[in-house]
Amino acid sequence: MGDCHYLYGNVATEKRVRFLKKLLAFSGIEEERLRCKWVSSAEASEFVEEMQDFTETLRALGPSPLKQAGAQRAA
Amino acid sequence: MNEKRKEKTEQPDDLRIGVFICDCGSNIAGHLDCSAVTEYAASLPGVVFAKENLYTCSEAGITEIQKAISEHELNRVVVASCSPRTHQPLFQSSCAEAGMNPYLFEMVNIRDQCSWVHMQEHAEATEKAKELVRMGVAKAAFLEPQKDIEASLLSRVLVIGGGVAGLSAAEALADMALEVILVEKEPKAGGLLNQINQLVPEGVKAAEYVERIIESVNSKSNVTVHLGTEVKAIAGYIGNYEITLQRGEGEAIQEKVGCIVVATGAVPLEPAGLYGYDGERVITQMQLEEQLLNGQFKAQRVVMIQCAGARVPGREYCSRICCMIAVKNAALIKDQDPEAQVHILYRDIQMYGTEKERMLWDARGKGVRFDVYDPEKPPEVKDGQVLFEQPIVGTKRQIPCDLVVLSTPLVAREGASALSQLLRIPMDQNGFFLEAHAKLRPLDFATDGVFLCGSARYPATVAEARSQGLGVASRVATVLFKDKLVTSALVAEIDPETCVGCLGCLDMCPYGAIEFVPEKGICEVNTILCKGCGCCAATCPSQSATLKGFKPKQLLSQIRAI
Amino acid sequence: MTQNVKKKVKELLESGKIKGFLGLCQKNGHIGPHLFCDPDDLESMVLGDEERPGDSRYPLNKLLIHIARSYPDETFGVLVRGCDERGLKTLYTWNQLNPDKVIPVGVACPQELADACECLRPYPEEFVEGERAEERSSASVTKISGLDVKDRFTSWMKEFARCIKCYGCRDICPMCFCNECSLEAEELIHTGELPPEIPIFHLVRAVHMAGRCIDCGLCNEVCPADIPLRTLYKKVADIIDEEFNYRPGYSEGKSPLNILGSAAEE
């Protein structure tokens, strides 16, 4: 944090993400579907781990309820 | 997708997109099927020309882009190759040469993001490259031509701080015929070198060394030196700063400059409460320098303790130069009196570079003793002795001594945070100023037109401070030796028709680029100050603030192409 | 029971302190907003019910924005309940009204209304009419929070499915002061098309309410499909309060989402 190329952009992002996670949860969309992490370009292994972990999380959660809603709409 | 939807996302008419896929020798083509990607690109909507190149950035590749622009009347160019950070400017200017607006260029990185990260997965890498190309093409369709922003430049420079770094910058800038205003808050220029005895590896008296530079600076007619003066206020932006200087209680001085150099240095830590520091029997390296300089130094048995107040919780960094200073002074003491005993207690020795490495071995040869201590069990200073435990073997040692010298780190100056606010430049957690990028832009601040050198950034040796000062002069030259300032057009804009003047964006801009205009009741962007971060665009509730080149339409078309 | 308000308004108008007073009047049996400019013509003034601060409510401060824009140099009085006062305060921070040009005249809401609104503060700081009702916390939010995440989604989708995309919630909202609305931005929303894209349409609006919604509940009241929007936005306000210790209309200053925040201040 604070190491943003644009000074404080990530501070702003972090606030929004904190809000959005809770809003999603209240709307019935698992908040784990949104993740925000800071990984610098020098931290390749952290990035890979993070992505693999996120993929696993999403797989375990199954398809997004939004997708199902969209499918119903189209039908 | 229903009919109406299609209509809305439909691409603008008269699109003539050219796509160039780079093999990068075998760097890309070795790990994915560039021909397949090219074939695929040709099939995308709006694309009228697609070509695979061995090296798109080579003379031949560039000629091909330019030829295609004229032969196929291209009005968008997409290059799928390496990192836009390094190559985008080249491709953009080549497009401009061929008569296409450079902002209609889009770049896709299929090297880092495909051939490198998916080296073993030929088929998947190829598929991903196709996706990325499709996204690039989708965005390119909605790109808009832009005009670079131009502004005037004042060929004058303000240098804040008259230490060796600031003086070196001033000297070099003056030699390039730029007008320099040097501001030093003390009554005398020279910085820390005024208090230091002898310099290594230069082997000259510090005062003489810096005096030569001061004289040289003073002799130049295009340098104005303000001693005992500080900067009170700064307004404006790159090319056009308005500065208010204040000398003591005197009248304020107004100056106008195009660039600003920060060279405010650092100070050695005053080790209150550490190792029984009393300024007499337990002193700092700086105090030792003074004793050596005045010929007051008399001690026979000296112990130096390294990392005093450095690399500890709350001040984690290594000050880099203290080992060199200790070794320098230890060797000097030995030179004066070969019978004197000098012991250096250290955690790690930081003697980087061949010159310092040699100094270390010379000092050992002269009989300076070195011992490691364990930071968990730091030495104790008691009754004319220094007690410490040798790590690994665990032997407890006592060294009798009549002088203890603490090697304390350089720390940020008190006024640093005030200056940081004045100039809107960031500091790191230790209070040193923070450069724009440690590797790519080490002498620049993220704020355009402001540069830094010397210990203000991080503890530096004289040679480093001087070369950074010279480096800064050349960075300033790259800005001020142009007729006018040309900056990227990819900045924020606020639609005066829709802005409701809610000030939602105002405090979000990290660069202070947004201003409320009461007469119009709306906010406006200062396009020179704006760095195009997009914070305002993300906040504006009425979508009035947008970032050129990253408008919702452009980004969403790219995202929807996934 | 409108006497106190009438007296106060008469005073203000006669002394020339205000150019007009934006309140409610009853005409032909209907209650609606009215700008009273003549101190001797306050007969028709009501407080939202014939006799007392009742449940006919209008976004008076939203109307005031437009009046103030047309007469930037004049000062106006305005009738405020607890929520209206929160609205004014928030509109000041968003630079949509000038506090020096607004004189609020307060009334307190009756308990029934406070109950129905689940209002955290059913009265303004100062009021000349009505009695201070008890504060209520939000049972509707607690109820939804208690559901399992899947049921929460289903229940919201059931509510949103009734939306006829009339934009009533936005049009009545005193905090919706934008000229250009994201709910009509082609890139985000399928405009001119029914049924609306749910839940995106409603979630986009919910995001825009963050740090803005002062919980007046007019959206809920105006919605012809009876979608419990107020509950959604109550939660939005709760989140901002939990995370950033800020509640629009109650806290001072700008929304945390509109200032750079901690790191920048250091």
Ligand SMILES: Cc1cc2nc3c(=O)[nH]c(=O)nc-3n(C[C@H](O)[C@H](O)[C@H](O)COP(=O)(O)OP(=O)(O)OC[C@H]3O[C@@H](n4cnc5c(N)ncnc54)[C@H](O)[C@@H]3O)c2cc1C
């Ligand atoms: C004990 C000791 C021994 C050393 N020995 C050696 C050695 O042998 N060899 C070697 O290479 N290096 C040595 N150094 C390091 C050397 O001192 C630094 O490299 C050098 O001082 C860095 O120069 P500078 O210009 O960056 O900063 P400084 O020398 O700190 O100069 C900064 C100047 O800016 C001025 N200033 C600060 N703030 C403001 C403001 N707001 N407005 C106006 N003016 C301001 C200050 O008054 C000062 O004059 C030693 C350091 C110490 C502490």
Ligand code: SF4
């Ligand atoms: S894009 Fe960033 S720098 Fe430019 S005006 Fe907006 S917030 Fe400021």
Ligand code: SF4
């Ligand atoms: S946030 Fe948008 S509407 Fe508000 S002042 Fe800024 S540009 Fe104007």
